[in-house]
Amino acid sequence: MGTVLGWPPVVWALRIALVVALAGCSYVYLLLIAPFFRPANIRRMVRADLPRVRSVGAEVAGTRGEVQFVQEPRVRQANKENTSRLAGHADDVFLREGD
Structure with missing residues (x-):
């Protein structure tokens, strides 16, 4: 086999x-x-604002880390609206297909 390969x-x-x-x-x-x-x-990624950090934590021996980012209320509300709008649209599509 080795001679062939x-x-x-x-x-x-x-x-x-x-x-x-x-x-x-x-x-x-x-x-x-x-x-x-x-x-x-x-x-959009290049022009976006840098994320703001609320707290940073670390633990070396126990291998634990914690970072909390701050999200502006208007961004949080826009994300909720987009999610609910997309979820509602997907529900309508699936209900129409199921009929």
């Missing part, structure tokens, strides 16, 4: 197949993450 045409065929498989997997992965890296999203 050590034969240069087989070795190079396996290497080329590996490169093709890696290129295909990379392409599929790129297609999966591409929507998250739209210019508008990147611009």
